[in-house]
Amino acid sequence: MSPIVDFDSAIADRIRAERSARGWSIAELAGKASVSKAMISRIERGEASPTATLLVKIATAFGLTMASFFSRIEEKQQRLSRLTNQPVWTDPETGYRRRQILAQSGFPLEITEVELPPCQEVALPGSSYTFVRQAIWVTSGTLRLFEGGDWHDLAEGDCFAFGPPSDVIFANGSDQPCRYTVFLGRM
Amino acid sequence: MSPIVDFDSAIADRIRAERSARGWSIAELAGKASVSKAMISRIERGEASPTATLLVKIATAFGLTMASFFSRIEEKQQRLSRLTNQPVWTDPETGYRRRQILAQSGFPLEITEVELPPCQEVALPGSSYTFVRQAIWVTSGTLRLFEGGDWHDLAEGDCFAFGPPSDVIFANGSDQPCRYTVFLGRM
DNA sequence: GACATAAATCTACTATAGTGGATTCATTAG
DNA sequence: CTAATGAATCCACTATAGTAGATTTATGTC
Known part of the structure; x- marks a missing residue:
């Protein structure tokens, strides 16, 4: 749907x-x-x-x-989340794209795949993930991540587990799209 | 509010x-x-x-x-729930009245006070309280309760803890209003 | 200060949400 | 079957949601 x-x-x-x-x-x-x-x-x-x-x-x-x-x-969603039914949202102005792999109310884990186009960045306010724990896993390309007051460079295959809620920036400074998966665990 | x-x-x-x-x-x-x-x-x-x-x-x-x-x-509600701010809803056709004493998203307990007018009854489908545990406490009057396939007569001060979700009927057969408090515990 | 530009609000319009009452449809009793 | 009644939808209307573009306000630079 x-x-x-x-x-x-x-x-x-x-x-x-x-x-x-x-x-x-x-x-x-x-x-x-x-x-x-x-x-x-x-x-x-x-x-x-x-x-x-x-x-x-x-x-x-x-x-x-x-x-x-x-x-x-x-929460009426099926336990099986098929690719063709996974909601995809694209930011019209940046081409940033988000696919919701798994998001069921009541289920304690959400999985979202993000594609960040070349030379784009996206900010995420700390208040967005109060009460959740978050990790990201870079599945292609490279990603610069601002979190906890520092910049981190992540390469393909790298995985980063976030600390306490703080403002976050995801940045792709390369000339290739970067793809990463976000895991949100709810308390 | x-x-x-x-x-x-x-x-x-x-x-x-x-x-x-x-x-x-x-x-x-x-x-x-x-x-x-x-x-x-x-x-x-x-x-x-x-x-x-x-x-x-x-x-x-x-x-x-x-x-x-x-x-x-x-969830922006205060921890302190004042009487004057507690939402009250009255069914226009029966006079059944419901006051929400405590209901905060994320908090695992809800408390609702109900006043059931004389010779009225209200039904509650089992699906309404899936995933919660419920108890009621009669604070004035008398109440007949259909739950788990049986009728129960509750007097003032009585407290009833519900079993597994099933269809429920609250009935006031007397000529006085009945008042009871509903406790919903969320898993 | 002047100027440019970003951001928010206003304007005049179209589309549709929301209503009260009428009508149609479905069900029940005799 | 008929008649009555409950339930849902239709109808004609008013109110307001939603839009594109214009205008005003706020901000930043020189």
Whole structure:
């Protein structure tokens, strides 16, 4: 499932499932959430993309936080993560590309493959990985890494385990793309 | 913070914080998320409630899932949960009322106080509490509880620890409101 | 100070989210 | 079968989300 295109249908399925599990009709959910019946119907058929305001009302009527509502959506992923289904995101301006190899809510490990184009760099704020432990493994090319206040030069095959959260920069100063894999372990 | 009214401003603050931490301008985020600059600006000022489709684009540009994006919003709560700030939700058709005493993302315990009006009942599907352990404590009135295939009568002061997930019904057959506290422990 | 440029906000528009009530469809009882 | 009722969808409308480009504001350099 593409992470962006089909989210409205994933929301539709989840809302219908939560409502069904409680034995509520569309009218009952509409009343509890203070939302129109027509809108619940349209959302459940994937015909509209609900605003954040509306989603909070619905999640609250189900007794869920937004985080738990969305984790229920996202955790429906298969244990098997196929290449063709792995979400890929490309930064339009730099060509930086990210493939999500493994990311399942509740599972304590995430794996992401990154391709950093020649003469590009990307910064990662320390606050991005509070509560996680991170390691990277260079799978092709060379990578300069700023972490813990120092620059490190990594060659193909090298692996680096990060220390405490701090601001990080990944830089590719060569004229070839660099590819590395990020492992995030959650506490 | 009311759980519904002010969510757009919480989203605004979080997007601005994530963008700032990455050193991106509004134009850069707009480019990476394939969203108009004007819309990013409006969202960050809390002047619009973004649709789910738009939020997914933004979260993906930040490298976050929707669940992690919202958990970052919701975990900003104080360690001290004051009565006046505890979210209260009332079912418009039954008068069933729920007060969230303690619910912090990442904290392994949730506490909810429920008031069940006379001659009302509420059902809770087993799927609602998969992965959690639950107990209830009757703080006033009497409660009939269907769980694990059997009915149980609980009086004031009684406490019941639930077994494996199964469908549950809380029923108040008396002519007085019943009040009970729900403890959810997360694994 | 002047000037250039980056960043954020405004403007006028189109697209669609959201509503209340009407209509259609499905189910149940007699 | 008919009639009643519950549930879901349709309809016509208003409100607002979302856009591209223009304008204003903020910042940096000389």
